[in-house]
Amino acid sequence: MNNIEYTLKELLNLKAENEVVEFKEAKNNYDFTKLGRYFSALSNEANLCGRPFGWLVFGVEDKNHKIVGTSFRPIRKNLDSLKGEVAKKTTNRITFIQIYEVQHKDGRVILFQIPAAPKGIPIAFEGHYYSRDGEELAPLNIEKIERIRSQVILEDWSAVIIPEADIDDLDEEAILLARKNFKSKFPDKADEVDSWDDKIFLNKAKVTIKGKITRTALILLGKDESEHFLNPSEVKIRWKLLNSNNEDLDYEIFGIPFILSVEKVFAKIRNIKYRYMKDGTIFPDEVTKYEPYSIREAINNCIAHQDYTLNSRINVIEMEDQLIFTNQGSFIPGSVEKVIIDDSPEEFYRNRFLATAMYNLKMVDTAGGGIKKIFNFQRARFFPMPDYDLSNNKVKVTIPGKILDMDYARLLANHKELSLEEIILLDKVQKKRELSTAEERLLKKKKLIEGRKPNYFIGLKVAQETGQKAAYSKNKAFDKKYYVDLISKAIQEHKELTRRDVDDLLWNKLPEWMEDRQKKIKVNNLLSEMRRKEIIKNIGSDTNSKWVFK
Incomplete structure (x- = not known):
């Protein structure tokens, strides 16, 4: 056994x-x-x-x-x-x-x-x-x-005190930047902050606990030579530049203090101008490929939500037309859509102490708010929505840096009334992603999409308003009578048709969304129906058919 x-x-x-x-x-x-x-x-x-x-x-x-x-x-x-x-x-x-x-x-x-x-x-x-x-x-x-959900609160890795460390293990430049950010975040306390010594300030900013150095203090403000206090966790950010063939062109690894490293990684990214094709007055002439806020927010989110017990680096990968950010650890809210639609701070964090300190030092928005802003920045420039891959116990965020489909961009430009939820769903259609039954029902009810699962396309009303009429016609099937008449007319002209003849006759007239297998099934069904109605018959074999009038 x-x-x-x-x-x-x-x-x-x-x-x-x-x-x-x-x-x-x-x-x-x-x-x-x-x-x-x-x-x-x-x-x-x-x-x-x-x-x-x-x-x-x-x-x-x-x-x-x-x-x-x-x-x-x-x-x-x-x-x-x-x-x-x-x-x-x-x-x-x-x-x-x-x-x-x-x-x-x-x-x-x-x-x-x-x-x-x-x-x-x-x-x-x-x-x-x-x-x-x-x-x-x-x-x-x-x-x-x-x-x-409360299980996360009970185990906050980032709040652990390091008894061997003291304030001398923190970086002076990092503390100065932390003070500047704190005053910017809480302007009503600006004058008061200047009277605090470093020990008081770090307690007030909730970076230390009663003057004791926490893992959070070392991650955000620690000297590079103090990283051994965080062993075996590898508290680093790796920036990597790839070409269009996914080959490495350059890379650099940044360690603590992260409050300084975020700006160093940001400076590495080539945020060049992206020029739109002129289209009346809808689009500006040019914008940067990435909204600066989105870059910083994505990096800081990786820092705040990384599972440091998995001993892995944070990665920032720069490609020709997209940025990819990855951090280890599952996405605690469960779904990005939930965070955006609920539009409220998440109640539970993997690193609650670290997230609170980063909020106080103006490194992150409240949970959810920052993610929604990234989506809205993409929307404002008519770019595709960010992609979140939450598989394999890590979070992978991809931010596109160009227009994927000009017709889709026109859709966003001409339909200001669309909600962010609807735009996210339409973005899935543009990217040929699967829709759930509820998502399909929502878009079809508003006549934003047509077609059959999983091959949806932009609906007729939207197509007419956004210049996608040709694409719509290619995706829309003709009436069955049209195909039957074509087959009948061809048999009348040529006396008989092989299966290959029928395929050649209909293939390019079937909707573009159909795969070859689906087109084959469609033709099979048409021939079978014509045979059942005794319009035509097969005088050949199953493998070498010859269709004639009955």
């Missing part, structure tokens, strides 16, 4: 299901949405129970724990694809640890191993949090949400 068979035996011996184990018969199939909800529930409950993972088991009766077998996704490749399918719908793209199959004498059993939600981060599926209420699936109640 191998390990997974032994695990199955242990689970079957449970007297009843519990918060971290769920049995389902799933004899033939199982609804994907319900599976995802159980993923969320078992992940959250495993966290709350202090377990590393939970189990969802298919092919077993939930009452008697009798094996009945399941034919759910019998092909292994289709079973494995569930990992990616679930990741697209969950917080931070968390997915199964492993999916096991056991060929028991009483039937096939599938065991889904579901990881516990990370500390401080409840797991949602399609934007909703779930839990177990006894054996029932239920929404994750507010008490449980707060219990998970």
Whole structure:
């Protein structure tokens, strides 16, 4: 008996299901949405129970724990694809640890191993949090949400005091800049600040605790030679310049104090002018490729939210037309859309003490406010929205530095009334990203998009107002009668048509959003329907068809 068979035996011996184990018969199939909800529930409950993972088991009766077998996704490749399918719908793209199959004498059993939600981060599926209420699936109640989120508060790495360090381990230039920023942030205290010595000032700015040096003080203000106090954490920022072939052109690594390093990294970035193609009076002649605020905010967010226990650097990658910022650690709010739409400070932080100090030293906005500003700056210059990749336990932010599609830019210029939420969704359409059912419904209700999932395109009304009429016509399918008439006319002229003839006739007349496979299916359906209606018949073979009138 191998390990997974032994695990199955242990689970079957449970007297009843519990918060971290769920049995389902799933004899033939199982609804994907319900599976995802159980993923969320078992992940959250495993966290709350202090377990590393939970189990969802298919092919077993939930009452008697009798094996009945399941034919759910019998092909292994289709079973494995569930990992990616679930990741697209969950917080931070968390997915199964492993999916096991056991060929028991009483039937096939599938065991889904579901990881516990990370500390401080409840797991949602399609934007909703779930839990177990006894054996029932239920929404994750507010008490449980707060219990998970409060786990972050209990462990603030950035607030730890370093007994061996003192004020002499801090950089004088960094302290001077900190004073300047503090006075700018709190102008009503400017005169008072000048009368404080460094010890009092650092306490007031909440960088130190009762005069004792914290990890936050060293990160923001520490001398370069004091970095050993932060070992084994690698508290550094690496700037790297890549060419259009992703080849390294230059790089530099910056250490503490970060309050000075942010400006050094900023100075490295070549924020040159970007010239628009003239289009009446809609666009200015030129702007910088990146809003300076967005660069600083992105770097400072990396500093504030980095998981320093993972001993990795912060990265700033400069490419020809985009900037990429990465920091280690999951995105605690769960989704960027939630931060922007809620437009309120996040209640929980990985490094609460560090974030507070950075706010006091005018390095970051309150959580959420800075991110929304970056999106609005991109909107104002008609550039694509920032991209947030929250997978693999890190945050990767990409800020584009040019117009991706002039027609999309015209859309933003001509539709000032669009909300930021709608613009973010339209940005996904322009980038050929997948929309959820709710997102699709919203855009179609406002007639902003048309087409079928996943191949959407800008709607007719918007297309007419933004000069995309030709693109719209190429994406819009003709009526079925048009295609039937074409085939009929061609057979009338040539007496017979092969399948290749039919493909050549219709291929370029089918919508551009269709892939070759979809076009092939469309032609198949047209020919089948014409045959069923006894308009045409095949006098050849299945592999070498010859279509003639019946």
